[in-house]
Amino acid sequence: xxxIDRAFxxxxxxxxxxxxxxxxxxxxxxxxxxxTPVERFQGPAQKIFYxxxxxxxxxxxxxxxxxxxxxxYLWVKDRRIDIAAAASAEVGVALSVVLLTTGPIWGKPIxxxxxxWDARLTSTLxxxxxxxxxxxxxxxxxxxxxxxxxxxxxxxxxxxxxPFIHLTVYMFRTxxxxxxxxxPSKPSLPGEMLVTLLTSVAVFTxxxxxxxxxxxxxxxxxxxxxxxxxxxx
Amino acid sequence: MPVPVxxxxxxxxxxxxxxxxxxxxxxxxxxQALLLVGPNGxxxxxxxxxxxxxxxxxxxxxxxxxxxxxxxxxxxxxPVLTAAENLRFFARLYGGDCLSRVEPLLERIGLADxxxxxxxxxxxxxxxxxxxxxxxxxxxxxxxxDEPLSGLDDKNRQLVLALLTALRDDGAALLVVSHQLEGxxxxxxxxxxxxxxxxxxVVALDGRDPSAVFRELGA
Amino acid sequence: xxxxxxxxTVIALKDxxxxxxxxTAFASGLVFAVLVLAILFFSRDPTAVASRDIAPGALWVTFxxxxxxxxxxxxxxxxxxRAMDAILLAPIPRSAIFWGKFAGxxxxxxxxxAVSIPLFVVFYDVAVWPYLPSLLxxxxxxxxxxxxxxxxxxxxxxxxxxxxxxxxxxxxxxLVPPLVGGVQLTARVLDGRPLSDLGGWLRLIGGFDLxxxxxxxxxxxxxxED
Numbered sequence: 001x002x003x004i005d006r007a008f009x010x011x012x013x014x015x016x017x018x019x020x021x022x023x024x025x026x027x028x029x030x031x032x033x034x035x036t037p038v039e040r041f042q043g044p045a046q047k048i049f050y051x052x053x054x055x056x057x058x059x060x061x062x063x064x065x066x067x068x069x070x071x072x073y074l075w076v077k078d079r080r081i082d083i084a085a086a087a088s089a090e091v092g093v094a095l096s097v098v099l100l101t102t103g104p105i106w107g108k109p110i111x112x113x114x115x116x117w118d119a120r121l122t123s124t125l126x127x128x129x130x131x132x133x134x135x136x137x138x139x140x141x142x143x144x145x146x147x148x149x150x151x152x153x154x155x156x157x158x159x160x161x162x163p164f165i166h167l168t169v170y171m172f173r174t175x176x177x178x179x180x181x182x183x184p185s186k187p188s189l190p191g192e193m194l195v196t197l198l199t200s201v202a203v204f205t206x207x208x209x210x211x212x213x214x215x216x217x218x219x220x221x222x223x224x225x226x227x228x229x230x231x232x233x
Numbered sequence: 234m235p236v237p238v239x240x241x242x243x244x245x246x247x248x249x250x251x252x253x254x255x256x257x258x259x260x261x262x263x264x265q266a267l268l269l270v271g272p273n274g275x276x277x278x279x280x281x282x283x284x285x286x287x288x289x290x291x292x293x294x295x296x297x298x299x300x301x302x303x304x305x306x307x308x309x310x311x312p313v314l315t316a317a318e319n320l321r322f323f324a325r326l327y328g329g330d331c332l333s334r335v336e337p338l339l340e341r342i343g344l345a346d347x348x349x350x351x352x353x354x355x356x357x358x359x360x361x362x363x364x365x366x367x368x369x370x371x372x373x374x375x376x377x378x379d380e381p382l383s384g385l386d387d388k389n390r391q392l393v394l395a396l397l398t399a400l401r402d403d404g405a406a407l408l409v410v411s412h413q414l415e416g417x418x419x420x421x422x423x424x425x426x427x428x429x430x431x432x433x434x435v436v437a438l439d440g441r442d443p444s445a446v447f448r449e450l451g452a
Numbered sequence: 453x454x455x456x457x458x459x460x461t462v463i464a465l466k467d468x469x470x471x472x473x474x475x476t477a478f479a480s481g482l483v484f485a486v487l488v489l490a491i492l493f494f495s496r497d498p499t500a501v502a503s504r505d506i507a508p509g510a511l512w513v514t515f516x517x518x519x520x521x522x523x524x525x526x527x528x529x530x531x532x533x534r535a536m537d538a539i540l541l542a543p544i545p546r547s548a549i550f551w552g553k554f555a556g557x558x559x560x561x562x563x564x565x566a567v568s569i570p571l572f573v574v575f576y577d578v579a580v581w582p583y584l585p586s587l588l589x590x591x592x593x594x595x596x597x598x599x600x601x602x603x604x605x606x607x608x609x610x611x612x613x614x615x616x617x618x619x620x621x622x623x624x625x626x627l628v629p630p631l632v633g634g635v636q637l638t639a640r641v642l643d644g645r646p647l648s649d650l651g652g653w654l655r656l657i658g659g660f661d662l663x664x665x666x667x668x669x670x671x672x673x674x675x676x677e678d
Contacts (some may be wrong), residue, residue, distance in 0.1 A: 064480045074674060096537055130625035137622060140612040144249045146678075150608050154622060157601070160667060164660055168629040171652060172636070230250035287537055288678050302545060309538040311466075311529065313473045325462045328454035351473075367538060437565035 007220040014213030020212045024203035025051075028196065036196045048106045049195055054204030055098040056124065060210055062092025063127055064156065066134075071153025073148065082148035084222060085155055086138060087215035089131045091208055098127040122169040123162075130158050144226070237262050238375045238406035239284055239301070243293035245286065246279055255430040257293070263374065266407035268421035268443055269436065270414070270450070271428045273274060277410040278306065280427065281377045284408065300327075301375040302368035303367045306383075308360045309367060312353035316344055316363050319352060325341045325372040338366040343392065358389030364397060376400060382416070394420055414443040426450035456462035456551065464550025468559055473554045474652060478526050478563070485518040491576055507576040508638035512631055514568060515591075516598070520620050523602035526557055527610040531626045542678065550603065550672035554665075557599045565591060569597045590637040593657045595666060597630035604668040608676045626664070633657040 001009075008034045039046035069085035103121055104114040115121075134154050141147040236262040244257040253276040261267055271277055282288045283295060285303045286290060303309075310319045324331035339345045342362040351362060361381065368376060381397070382390050398420050401407050411417065426433040426448050433450050454462075471478055492510035493503055530536035539549060569587075573580050580587055603624055609619040633653045640650055647654065 050510055074671075114625050131629055133618075133621040133625065137608070137612060137618060140614055140618065146611065149674055149677065150611075153604070153608065153674055156671065157604075157626065157664075157667060160627075161629075164629045164656070164663070165625070168632050171656065172632055193489060203336070227250040230247075231252065285541060287540055292640045293668055300541060303538065305537060306536060307534040309535050310533055310554055311470060311535055312467075312533065318469070322462065323542065326454060326459060326539060326544055328543070367639075440667055 004221060004224045007217050007224060011214055011217035012147040014210055014217055016210075017206060017213060018210030021206040022202060023110065023208060025200075028203050031199065032196050036192050039193070042110050045059060045106055045109045048102050050200045052099060052102040052106060052211045053197060055095045055102065055150040056120075057201050058204045058208040059092045059099055059124065059128070060211075061124045061176060061205070063162070065090065065130070065212075066155050067159025067162070070159065073152040074156065079144065079148060079223065080220065082151060083219035084136070084212075084216050086151060087212050087219055089155075090215050091133055093128060093131050093213040094211070095204075095208070096124060096131075099124060102215040117169075117173065119166065119170045119173045122173075123166045126169075127158075127162065127166050130161065133160065137166060144223070170192075175178060234297070234445055235262055237296075238298070239408075240296045241284070241293060242296075244290050244295060245281075245292040246276075246288060247291045248279070252430050254283070257427075259425075259432060259435070261375070261406045261408060263404045263406050264401060266401045266409065266421045268414070268417050268424045269408060269410045269427055270424065270443075270447070271426050274278070275427045276430050278379055280432075281305075281408065281410060283381050284375075285377055292296065297375065298373060299374050301377050302371070303375070303382055304361075304365050304368045304378040305441075306379050306408075308364040309353070310352050310360065310363060313351060314353055315349050317348040319363065321366060321432070323367055324370050329371070330372045331370045334370055334424035338369055342366045343451065349355075351377055355390075357384045357445065358386060358392075361385060361389065362392065365393065371404065375406045378407065378411075381409060382409055382411060382413050390416060396427050401426045414447065425449065432437070454542070454544045454548075456548045459542070460555060463539070463549060464559070465555065467526070467529075467556030477522065478560070480493035481518050481522050481560075481564045482567055482602040484521055486571055487563055487579075488514040488517055489568065489571060489631065493575055493605065494587060498570065504577050504578055507595055507666035508642065509515050509574070510570075510576065511572050511638060512594075512634045514572075515595070515634070516627055516631055517600045517656050518564050518568070519595070519613060520623060521603060521624075522564065522577050523557060523599070523606045523620050524559050524609070526553055526560075526603065526606050529564045531610055546673040546676055547669055549676065550669050553607075554599060554603045554668075557603055558595065560598055561595055562592075575596075578642055583644065586647050587638065587639045589647070590634060590641060590657075592652075593654070593661060594630040595636035596661045597657060598627060600661070600668045601626045604672055604675065607672065620621035629660050630657055633660075 028050055031048050038044060065088040066085045069081050071089065073081040073085060107116060108114050134151065137154065138147055140149055141150055240260045242258050244254060246254040257280060269277055269280070275432070279288065280306065281303070283290055284297070285297075285301045287303075288296065288423055298416065308324075316339065320323070320331065320335045320338065324335055339348050342365065344359060344363060344366070347355070347359065353373065354439055357439065358452055361384075365381070378397070385393065394416050397407060399424070401420065409417070421438055423435050424443055425435040436446055436449055438446055492506065492513060496503070496506050527536070530539070547563060569580070572578070602619070605622045606619055609615045609622065612618045633656050637650055637657075639651050641647070
C-alpha cells in the first residue's frame, strides 16, 4: 500500500467519523427540541446553546492543538506535524465561524443586542482573527519548509497569547461593564438540559476529530502530490 | 596530503520538494580556481549558497574550515551608505582585524577616491568591485562568486579578472559560476559543468582555454 | 566570534544611520502619525464627546499604526540587495540580529512617539506635564511589546508575497493586550491617578513584555534558518 493510498483511506475514515458525528448533531437537536424542556426565561432561543457552547469548545480545542503541535514541530521538524497543526487551525476557524454566528443570533432576543464585548466572545473573536492570519500566511509562502517554520512560530506565539488576550478582555470588561439587557451569568442548568449539553459537547468533539482527520488526510495527499510533481518520490 | 579548503560528499538540496542538487561531491584546494558552468536553473547558485553556509544541505555533508567569502548575484550592500560605511559595517560584524583591511581593500579595487560616495551613485562595475571587497574583508581562504562578470564593461571585467587571478596566486581557493567563459583562460585552473542537478567531472585546464574544454564536460 | 552585544549594537547603529541618511521612513512615519492624530480628532460628535475623552485612544491608535509602518521597513532594507545574506555569513550569534533589529526599531518607533506627544498635547488639549514620568513609563512598556512581536513578524512578513498586508494581519491580534492596557493606563494617568493604583494593567503589560521579548528572541533564529 503506497503512502497516498493510506492517506486516501485515512480521508475515507475521516469521512465516516464526520458523517457519524453529523448524525449525532442531528440526534442532539432532536433531543434538544423534543425531549429537553424549554428554558423558562429565554424560551426557545436558548436551544441554540446546544450548538453554540460545543462549537466554542471545538474551536478552542482546535486552536490549542495547533499551538501544541507547533511546539512539537519546532522540536521534531516532521512535516506531518505541520500538516496536522494547519488542519486543526482550519477546523478551529470553521467552528469559530459557527460560534460567532450563533452567538449574535442568540444574543439579539436575549441580550437585546447582536454583539456584546463580553470577555469570552471578544477573546474568541481575536483568536479567530489570529488563526485566520495564520492560514492566510500559509497561503502566501510558497516554500513548504519555510511555510512550516513560519506557521510553527506563529502557532507558538498564539498559544502564549491566548491567556493574555483573555486577561485583557476580562480586565477591560470588569472595569467597564457593557450595557446588557440580561446578565450572561449562566444559570445552573437543570439536569435534562445539562445532559443534552454534555452530549452535544461530546458529539462536537467527534465532529472536530472527523474534520481534523479529513483535513489532515487531504493535506497529506496534497503534500504527496507536490512531491510527486517535483519528481522526488 | 593537503587538506581541501572545502569538501562536499553526497550533497543534495531541495527547494520545497524539487531537488535542486543531487549527490554533489567536490573538493577544492588552496590555489585552485574552479570555473563552474551549466544552464540556467541547474543549481549553480544553490550550490554556492550551500557551500557558503547560507543553505543547509538536505542530505550529505559540507566540510569547510573557515568562513567563505561570497559574491552573489546581488551586491549585498546598502545603497544609501557610502562605500567605506558599507565595508566598515561588515568589518565590525566579522570582528578581528577586519576593520584595518577596509582602506587597503578600497585601494585594491580602485575605489579609494570614491570611498565616501553613496553606493547608490555607483555604476554596476563599481558596485560589483565593492561587493568583492566586502567578501574579502575577513581574508577568506575560499571565495565563492556567482556570475561576477555579468553586466560589466570591458574595463571592469579586466579589473575583476585581474583581482581574481591575484587572489588565486595568493593561495585562496576560488569557485566561480559564470556564463561567460571569455577571459577566464588565465584565471581558472579547473572546470566543471553542473546540469540538471548533477555535477559532471572536474577537468584540469592545464593552461587550455575554457571554451576549448567545454565540449569535454559532457555538454 | 563577535559577541552578542557588540554585534547587536553594530546592527542597530547601522540601521539608525540608514534612517538618518534617508529620513524618508522617519518623515513619512511622523507625517502619518500627525495625520492619524488629526483625523481621529474628528471621529466623534463634538457636541456629545469631548476631545479629551477620546485622547488616550487616539494616542494609542496612532502609535499602533505608526509602529506597523516603521516595522515594515526594518527587513525590507535588508532584502533590497540581499545584504541580509552577508550578515548571516558573519560569525555572529543569530540572536544578535534580533537584538540589533529590536534596538533599532525601539529607537525608531520611540522617536516617532516622542515627536507625536507634543502634537497630541496641543491637538487634544490635555495636560501631560505633571504626569509625564508615569506616561513615559506606560509608553515605554507598551512600545517594547509592540516592537518585540513586530520585529519577529516583520522578518516573517518580508519573506511572504504581500509583506505590507501580512504584517498588520499577523501583528494586530498580538497588539491587543499592550494596546488596550496602554489606553487604560494613559486614561488613568491623565486623570491624575498614581501608578500604585494601576498595578493590574502594569503587571499585564509587564508580563506581556517579559513573555514575548523572550519568545521572540528564542524564535527569531527559526525564522532565519534556511
